[in-house]
Amino acid sequence: MGQMARQKPGDKTGTLIICCGAVAREIIAMIDANGWDDMRVDCLPAHLHNDPGRIPEGVRRKIRANRDLCERIVVLYSDCGTGGQLEDMLNEEGVESIKGAHCYEVFAGADTFAAMMKAEPGSFILTDFLTQHFERLVVKGLGLDRYPELRSTYFGKYKKLVYLAQSDDLALKAKAEAAAETLGLEFEMRFTGYGDFEKFLREQRR
Amino acid sequence: MAIQEIYDAVMEYDDTRVVELINQELDAGTDVKTILDEGMIAAMDMIGKQFSGGTLFVPEMLMAAEAVQAGLDVLRPHLVGTGTKPAGTVVLGTVRGDLHDIGKNLVGLMLEGGGFRVVDLGVDVDAETFITTAQENEADIIALSSLLTTSMPEMEKAVAAISEANENRNLNIKVMVGGPPINQNYADKIGAHGYGLDAPGAVALARTLVGD
Numbered sequence: 213m214g215q216m217a218r219q220k221p222g223d224k225t226g227t228l229i230i231c232c233g234a235v236a237r238e239i240i241a242m243i244d245a246n247g248w249d250d251m252r253v254d255c256l257p258a259h260l261h262n263d264p265g266r267i268p269e270g271v272r273r274k275i276r277a278n279r280d281l282c283e284r285i286v287v288l289y290s291d292c293g294t295g296g297q298l299e300d301m302l303n304e305e306g307v308e309s310i311k312g313a314h315c316y317e318v319f320a321g322a323d324t325f326a327a328m329m330k331a332e333p334g335s336f337i338l339t340d341f342l343t344q345h346f347e348r349l350v351v352k353g354l355g356l357d358r359y360p361e362l363r364s365t366y367f368g369k370y371k372k373l374v375y376l377a378q379s380d381d382l383a384l385k386a387k388a389e390a391a392a393e394t395l396g397l398e399f400e401m402r403f404t405g406y407g408d409f410e411k412f413l414r415e416q417r418r
Numbered sequence: 419m420a421i422q423e424i425y426d427a428v429m430e431y432d433d434t435r436v437v438e439l440i441n442q443e444l445d446a447g448t449d450v451k452t453i454l455d456e457g458m459i460a461a462m463d464m465i466g467k468q469f470s471g472g473t474l475f476v477p478e479m480l481m482a483a484e485a486v487q488a489g490l491d492v493l494r495p496h497l498v499g500t501g502t503k504p505a506g507t508v509v510l511g512t513v514r515g516d517l518h519d520i521g522k523n524l525v526g527l528m529l530e531g532g533g534f535r536v537v538d539l540g541v542d543v544d545a546e547t548f549i550t551t552a553q554e555n556e557a558d559i560i561a562l563s564s565l566l567t568t569s570m571p572e573m574e575k576a577v578a579a580i581s582e583a584n585e586n587r588n589l590n591i592k593v594m595v596g597g598p599p600i601n602q603n604y605a606d607k608i609g610a611h612g613y614g615l616d617a618p619g620a621v622a623l624a625r626t627l628v629g630d
Contacts, residue, residue, distance in 0.1 A: 265601065295599050296607075313567040356477075
């Protein structure tokens with residue numbers, strides 16, 4: 213179910229990173245770029261973002277299934293709308309995780325994200341993943357393909373689309389700009405790279 | 419027969435047709451309460467059941483809600499004239515720092531359809547505004563909504579302020595909370611009287627809180 217592991221057969225050492233499918237591609241790219249060969253990634257489906265109550269038990273299942281297969285487990289989920297339930301579960305399991313409210317905050321950095329939202333509370337955020345899958349996750353996911361008149365219902369309170377870019381990809385930037393146009397919002401791009409995800413994993417390796 | 423057509427028009431998300439049919443019924447002298455109960459509320463109950471049962475999704479629910487809203491806008495002035503006593507009064511809003519209102523609007527609509535008087539304060543509402551509005555309107559319930567994880571602390575502050583106002587100002591206002599990052603554990607932790615999982619759930623909860 214939504215598994216994207218880089219597991220080496222027979223590998224019972226190293227660190228397992230459990231994360232959301234919405235950031236898995238970036239996490240794997242970051243690990244590859246840094247040559248962290250002792251780390252592997254397993255993820256839960258990205259669509260659980262729409263049903264965050266299922267995240268804690270999904271992560272718990274991954275932890276229990278892998279506890280004897282690796283030296284260490286690290287969870288790269290922030291609260292992600294679980295209302296503290298994920299943190300409670302991780303405390304029960306004794307597993308460390310990255311802090312933060314959601315991946316936007318982790319990519320941008322907590323202070324930067326807070327300042328950004330304070331400056332314009334009506335900011336709708338896209339990451340590389342959301343930009344790549346904008347049509348499926350936003351347009352079709354919200355039913356805008358069937359009921360375009362709902363655009364103002366969903367986005368009437370937003371002023372700006374902020375694209376938090378993890379990669380320097382002109383095609384993605386163009387897609388994000390087109391998304392802003394589709395939603396009738398101003399466009400802003402901020403390059404974040406892997407943000408606090410990278411910082412956190414570096415700290416874990418010390 | 420025409421009442422059934424109103425029901426069908428809501429289920430087909432046809433707001434123009436809903437308004438047209440309601441006006442026809444009002445012109446024909448049909449009882450306002452009959453139009454509301456058998457046309458609108460019956461359709462909303464079905465929509466709520468389908469949504470809770472997972473056979474109808476948010477976009478469809480929003481479309482139906484807009485049709486219901488259009489119908490309620492026509493019926494509201496006539497309902498006032500009937501002197502029908504509301505099931506209770508609910509002051510509703512999204513907490514400070516949060517501009518999201520889709521869920522809140524759905525809850526407001528379902529509450530209104532369910533016979534409650536709703537005072538909707540909109541978005542980005544501070545605790546004191548909730549309390550003073552509830553006092554002015556002799557509200558039974560304050561309903562707090564939040565979509566952002568980052569605005570959840572504001573919900574906690576609002577619940578604490580309402581609790582304090584209940585003690586110090588001799589009020590008896592119940593607080594219900596809801597929104598995607600909210601759950602029963604969180605509602606219990608911050609001292610809310612209830613948590614609504616979704617819009618139909620919020621109506622059932624409000625009925626319980628007013629002792630219906």
